[in-house]
Amino acid sequence: MFKPVPSDLHIIQMEEGVLRTWKHRHIFEKSRAxxxxxxxxxxxxxxxxxxxxxxxxxxxARAFTDMFARFWTMRGRRVxxxxxxxxxxxxxxxxxxxxxxxxxxxxxxxxxxxxxxQLCRESVFTYIQDWEKLIDRIACWVDxxxxxxxxxxxxxxxxxxxxxxxWDKDLIYQEFKVVPYCPRCGTPLSDHEVAxxxxxxxxxxxxxxxxxxxxxxxSLLVWTAMPWTLVxxxxxxxxxxxDYVIVELELxxxxxxxxxxxxxxxxxxxxxxxxxxxxxxxxxxxxxLRYRPLFTFLLPDKKAHYVILEDFVDAHEGTGLVHIAxxxxxxxxxxxxxxxxxxxxxxxxxxxxxxxxxxxSGKFVKDADPFIIRDxxxxxxxxxxxxxxxxYPFCYHCDTPLLYYARQTWFLRTAQYKDRLVDxxxxxxxxxxxxxxxxxxxxxxxxxxxALGRERYWGTPLPIWECEACHHQRIVGSVAELSNxxxxxxxxLDLHRPHVDxxxxxxxxxxxxxxxxxxxxxxxxDSGSLPLAQWHYPFENQEVFxxxxxxxxxCDEVDQTRGWFYSLHxxxxxxxxxxxxxxxxxxxxxxxxxGEEMSKSYDNLVDPWxxxxxxxxxxxxxxxxTAGPPGQDKRLSxxxxxxxxxxLTLPLWNVYKFFVTYARLDGWTPSTALTRKLAETSGPxxxxxxxxxxxxxxxxxxxxxxxxxxxxxxxxxxxxxxxxxxxxxxxxxxxxxxxxxxxxxxxxxxWGGEGLDRWLLSxxxxxVRDVTAAYENHDVPGATRPIQAFVxxxxxxxxxxxxxxxxxxxxxxxxxxxxxxxxxxxxxxxKLLAPTMPCLADEIYQNLVVSLxxxxxxxxxxxxxxxxxxxxxxxxLRAEMALVRxxxxxxxxxxxxxxIKVRQPLSEARFSVARAEE
Numbered sequence: 001m002f003k004p005v006p007s008d009l010h011i012i013q014m015e016e017g018v019l020r021t022w023k024h025r026h027i028f029e030k031s032r033a034x035x036x037x038x039x040x041x042x043x044x045x046x047x048x049x050x051x052x053x054x055x056x057x058x059x060x061a062r063a064f065t066d067m068f069a070r071f072w073t074m075r076g077r078r079v080x081x082x083x084x085x086x087x088x089x090x091x092x093x094x095x096x097x098x099x100x101x102x103x104x105x106x107x108x109x110x111x112x113x114x115x116x117x118q119l120c121r122e123s124v125f126t127y128i129q130d131w132e133k134l135i136d137r138i139a140c141w142v143d144x145x146x147x148x149x150x151x152x153x154x155x156x157x158x159x160x161x162x163x164x165x166x167w168d169k170d171l172i173y174q175e176f177k178v179v180p181y182c183p184r185c186g187t188p189l190s191d192h193e194v195a196x197x198x199x200x201x202x203x204x205x206x207x208x209x210x211x212x213x214x215x216x217x218x219s220l221l222v223w224t225a226m227p228w229t230l231v232x233x234x235x236x237x238x239x240x241x242x243d244y245v246i247v248e249l250e251l252x253x254x255x256x257x258x259x260x261x262x263x264x265x266x267x268x269x270x271x272x273x274x275x276x277x278x279x280x281x282x283x284x285x286x287x288x289l290r291y292r293p294l295f296t297f298l299l300p301d302k303k304a305h306y307v308i309l310e311d312f313v314d315a316h317e318g319t320g321l322v323h324i325a326x327x328x329x330x331x332x333x334x335x336x337x338x339x340x341x342x343x344x345x346x347x348x349x350x351x352x353x354x355x356x357x358x359x360x361s362g363k364f365v366k367d368a369d370p371f372i373i374r375d376x377x378x379x380x381x382x383x384x385x386x387x388x389x390x391x392y393p394f395c396y397h398c399d400t401p402l403l404y405y406a407r408q409t410w411f412l413r414t415a416q417y418k419d420r421l422v423d424x425x426x427x428x429x430x431x432x433x434x435x436x437x438x439x440x441x442x443x444x445x446x447x448x449x450x451a452l453g454r455e456r457y458w459g460t461p462l463p464i465w466e467c468e469a470c471h472h473q474r475i476v477g478s479v480a481e482l483s484n485x486x487x488x489x490x491x492x493l494d495l496h497r498p499h500v501d502x503x504x505x506x507x508x509x510x511x512x513x514x515x516x517x518x519x520x521x522x523x524x525x526d527s528g529s530l531p532l533a534q535w536h537y538p539f540e541n542q543e544v545f546x547x548x549x550x551x552x553x554x555c556d557e558v559d560q561t562r563g564w565f566y567s568l569h570x571x572x573x574x575x576x577x578x579x580x581x582x583x584x585x586x587x588x589x590x591x592x593x594x595g596e597e598m599s600k601s602y603d604n605l606v607d608p609w610x611x612x613x614x615x616x617x618x619x620x621x622x623x624x625x626t627a628g629p630p631g632q633d634k635r636l637s638x639x640x641x642x643x644x645x646x647x648l649t650l651p652l653w654n655v656y657k658f659f660v661t662y663a664r665l666d667g668w669t670p671s672t673a674l675t676r677k678l679a680e681t682s683g684p685x686x687x688x689x690x691x692x693x694x695x696x697x698x699x700x701x702x703x704x705x706x707x708x709x710x711x712x713x714x715x716x717x718x719x720x721x722x723x724x725x726x727x728x729x730x731x732x733x734x735x736x737x738x739x740x741x742x743x744x745x746x747x748x749x750x751w752g753g754e755g756l757d758r759w760l761l762s763x764x765x766x767x768v769r770d771v772t773a774a775y776e777n778h779d780v781p782g783a784t785r786p787i788q789a790f791v792x793x794x795x796x797x798x799x800x801x802x803x804x805x806x807x808x809x810x811x812x813x814x815x816x817x818x819x820x821x822x823x824x825x826x827x828x829x830x831k832l833l834a835p836t837m838p839c840l841a842d843e844i845y846q847n848l849v850v851s852l853x854x855x856x857x858x859x860x861x862x863x864x865x866x867x868x869x870x871x872x873x874x875x876x877l878r879a880e881m882a883l884v885r886x887x888x889x890x891x892x893x894x895x896x897x898x899x900i901k902v903r904q905p906l907s908e909a910r911f912s913v914a915r916a917e918e
Contacts, residue, residue, distance in 0.1 A: 001851075002847055002852075003847050005657040005660045006657075007657065012613065014616075019136065019839065025859070027861060030858075031073055031861055032143065034073060034862065039078070042079075042080075043552060044580075045083060046061070046554075046556050046564045047084035047530065048085065049087065050125050050131050051092055052127060054134050055608065056590045056598070059134070059608050060587055061555055062138065063140060064780065066838075070141070070834060070835035074863065075864075080143070082148065083143055083148075086523070087150045088459040089458070090523070096116065096123055096458075099123075103184070121458075134608060138608075150527070154533075155533045155534070158529065158538075160463045164476070171413045171416070172412060174409070174410050175408070177330070178332070178405065178407075179407055180194045180393060180402045181402060181407060182402055182403075183347075183351025183400060183405075184400040185397060186350065187456050188407055188409050192450075197393050202387050203225045203369075203390065204225065206223070206227055206383075207223050209257075209380075209382075210291040218258040218260065219258070220289075222236060223318030225388045227376075228353075228365035228369055230294050231346045232328060233293065233344075234304040234305065234325065234341050234343075235306060235339065236306075236307050236321050236322065237313050238287075238307055238308075239311065239313040239314075239320065240283050243315070244263060246277070247259050247275040247277050259383070261320055261321060262320020263280060265320055283315075290305060290306045291307075292305070293305045298344045298357075301342055302342040310331075310335055312331055326342075326343045327343050327406040328405065329404055345406060351405075353368060360372070410462060414570050416449075417574055420573055422445060424578065429582065432631035440565065451522065452522055452525065453520070453522070458496070458520070460520055461500050461501070461520050464476075464516065465505070465517070467512055468513055472507050472514075478539070501515075525571065531545070531549050549580065550582060551580060551581040553778065554585075555585040556586070558586050558631065560586075588628070589634075591634065591636065592635065593639070594635075606636060608620070621837065623636070623644050626644075627640070629780075649837075649840065651796075652791045652794075654795065660848075662806040663823075668811075669852060670820065678827045753802060753817060754814075763878065764825050768832065768866045769868050771787065775835075783835075787832055802822075831860055831864075834861055845860035
């Protein structure tokens with residue numbers, strides 16, 4: 001006998017009860033143990049860092065991953081569900097710095113690297129209990145007992161092996177380059193990190209005179225939005241084929257001055273009025289013209305302060321003359337190499353002017369801009385100053401404006417593999433698909449070498465040792481190799497700084513001491529290497545790695561396109577020449593109810609617990625799946641999640657409650673064969689299920705519908721004859737024509753339940769077909785939205801049409817068939833909902849299946865996925881019933897239009913259709 005179902009659904013209590021049952025019965029562990037030896041379904045989860053509380057973005061990514069892991073488990077695949085923790089990198093260091101009140105790297109050095117790194121190690125799991133509690137509460141299954149941790153020596157050793165393989169392929173190199181650099185963090189950033197930190201800002205916009213040496217009354221007019229870079233100026237670039245002009249102006253004292261700039265920018269620069277242009281010429285005429293330097297704090301050791309010719313100059317921007325400061329621009333550095341220009345490094349690693357820049361020594365460059373502008377104005381070198389609104393890169397770790405800064409840095413030759421990266425991307429399935437070619441594809445097409453090294457402390461040390469005497473370099477690929485070189489057993493060595501820095505060995509070239517270089521590895525390289533490093537490959541688990549690579553599926557937010565997605569793709573391509581995953585769902589951002597991005601600075605963050613405690617985790621998960629396509633940004637608020645409870649949870653619960661209530665009253669239970677067939681792992685079936693036999697016994701073997709005139713009673717009235725509803729209804733349906741067979745049956749006024757049951761099972765197995773196909777294609781809306789539409793038809797059409805069959809006193813075949821049809825529907829629905837609403841699905845399954853059959857799988861998540869019974873699908877029947885439902889809907893509309901209540905009988909009701917087949 002089924003257990004009674006309470007009239008009021010207390011969602012939170014129900015979900016918490018299901019979670020307790022899972023824990024008590026070890027359901028998750030049993031799920032992981034299912035299907036030994038079966039084909040694996042592999043997903044990688046981007047490892048989070050537990051040094052802050054989890055937010056809604058994590059809930060979204062975790063829920064999407066969980067739904068596919070549950071589905072493929074029910075389909076008979078073996079899913080390991082291994083979790084992991086990201087524990088290195090700047091976010092961890094910055095949080096510890098804030099706790100200590102530090103504002104820069106020098107304070108870390110004074111405090112002690114060893115003590116600082118120990119605090120970093122401790123901080124990464126500060127909120128681990130919050131993460132574990134939330135993961136459990138949102139019913140997402142992930143194995144945290146065997147989770148990999150990126151700071152472990154096993155993980156680091158695998159990274160060392162990877163790095164040595166890349167070194168041997170000549171894919172790691174060191175070079176003096178202009179890189180995006182954070183002066184507060186004191187380290188370069190990779191391009192994909194830079195891409196996450198752009199923001200709109202206002203900077204100075206100044207036009208500066210550079211007087212010519214041989215013509216003191218004439219000046220080059222240059223523009224810049226970074227006045228601080230002028231201190232390092234060594235040249236001016238002009239486009240050789242662009243048109244330039246000399247204009248003449250009157251100075252305030254009445255003396256004339258002449259300025260040189262691009263002809264195309266005259267109106268833009270001289271907005272206040274017309275100017276006289278008395279000579280026009282090509283830019284190549286300016287070649288080698290010498291000008292007086294703006295500043296002489298540093299004396300160049302090479303020829304400097306003259307005009308060079310460069311094709312990169314845009315004659316439609318600024319003044320068409322570009323000031324060159326090689327230490328602060330990639331294009332400028334390239335020009336310096338080509339023209340053998342000096343490089344004036346005027347800044348410290350903290351982004352402050354060096355002592356030689358006497359007036360502003362120690363001042364942060366952005367703060368020095370107003371003083372530099374004032375100095376230029378006082379010396380008559382400033383033509384005009386304005387403001388300039390533009391997007392500028394900020395460090396996404398600490399919000400400090402980045403500087404493009406010449407540094408000696410380690411790089412990966414990712415640009416060398418650009419074509420292979422692009423080609424492999426074409427083999428991947430992205431959802432939504434346009435991101436593959438547009439956002440990600442364009443990124444790959446414009447790929448540049450990735451900055452690998454970080455001038456920081458808490459990270460995987462780059463395993464490169466350099467001779468202090470001859471500068472010979474050697475990379476180490478394992479602890480065993482390092483032990484052999486050092487002549488000591490280092491199996492217990494902490495592979496972090498400063499411990500690994502203290503390991504030395506003789507240089508094979510000259511015999512002097514080899515010292516490890518100070519850099520650590522970009523933490524994105526850590527997470528991009530997880531397919532190997534999580535298994536300590538190749539030192540252990542070689543067969544497991546081969547089985548678990550590549551992944552069938554990964555998922556995360558769109559901002560990971562140039563982060564984790566790229567790192568996974570790049571590491572695998574450079575190492576193996578193949579992709580590390582096959583399918584990818586790229587999720588949109590979660591917005592507040594007003595459509596604004598959630599942020600601490602906006603004070604609009606929504607705590608996941610507020611939504612869960614109000615409406616449950618099932619409803620939150622369902623909303624995330626169905627609110628829009630995965631790649632679309634989603635608004636989220638308590639009211640929107642409440643809509644799931646109203647539109648799906650409660651209608652389904654009411655159908656379930658109705659069934660159990662009347663089944664208990666009648667003492668009805670399904671046959672053992674039926675419950676067993678529905679509970680077990682389904683296999684292919686060529687014949688109808690036991691239910692089909694019950695239906696045949698209950699209502700006859702006819703395949704056509706019996707009369708259903710009463711189905712229209714609420715929509716068209718209780719009259720058994722059909723007459724015109726109104727002119728408006730006739731116009732809406734089209735001109736009169738012959739009625740379809742079902743329509744004639746409706747007019748005869750009889751009743752029969754077989755047609756409804758067959759229609760319901762036809763709809764049910766169409767649902768099984770469509771939802772299964774959607775899951776196999778990683779189509780989240782297709783796997784969810786049809787279920788909600790089916791529940792609406794089940795509740796508002798089938799059950800309303802069938803209620804009197806359950807209410808009647810006699811327990812005839814028609815009543816048994818109705819119970820059987822509704823029972824099979826609810827059990828199959830519990831399975832279809834299991835991946836997405838895991839608590840509600842198991843609550844229904846426990847009562848309908850487990851309570852009756854002690855040999856059934858003890859949770860819906862341990863059962864098999866519903867097998868499609870294609871012979872139940874009847875397209876003609878579906879079309880007939882769609883017509884009936886449409887007519888009922890039009891009947892309601894006509895009554896509303898005429899102001900006639902639903903239960904008021906009509907003397908006549910008539911309908912017509914455009915074609916008989918409709």
